Amino acid sequence: MQKMDHNGHSVFLMYYHLVLVVKYRRRVIDDTISNRAREIFCYIAQNYGITLEEWNHDTDHVHVMFRAQPKSEISKFINAYKSASSRLLKKEYPGIRKKLWKEAFWSQSFCLLTAGGAPIETIRRYIESQGDKDWPTELINSASIRTADRKS
16 A cells, blocks of 8 residues: 555545646757756745656656645646746746747646546445445455554
8 A cells, every 4th residue: 555645634645647738839848948847846846735756748748746735726836836937947948938939838728637546436436335344345445544654
């Protein structure tokens, strides 16, 4: 079982997969720009209780997997990140401006998916089966939170 995050009042494991696309899919992301964008992400994430897990890029978009806390304001974080990274990347790499349309670096939209944990159907069946004594014990045990995980 994966180690859970915790705070004073709850135990949680919240993974997200975020895809950010450059405005009009302009091909401006290389390794250098991706690394700087990642640094900015990590810096801003601290203020929102967000932890970067994975980062990768193509020339016109980035994929990010991160962990969050129940109190994390994810949409505010994403907007703060997009605004700051757009401003800093254009300032630090002026050649980007020539490839962009007007001043926008990121597309206004983004894709955010929850990730990790049990598959939706397993959770649905678990909820539907509450009170059913025939529910397979191994599924209940894999979905339960052990206090030992909370203390580590």
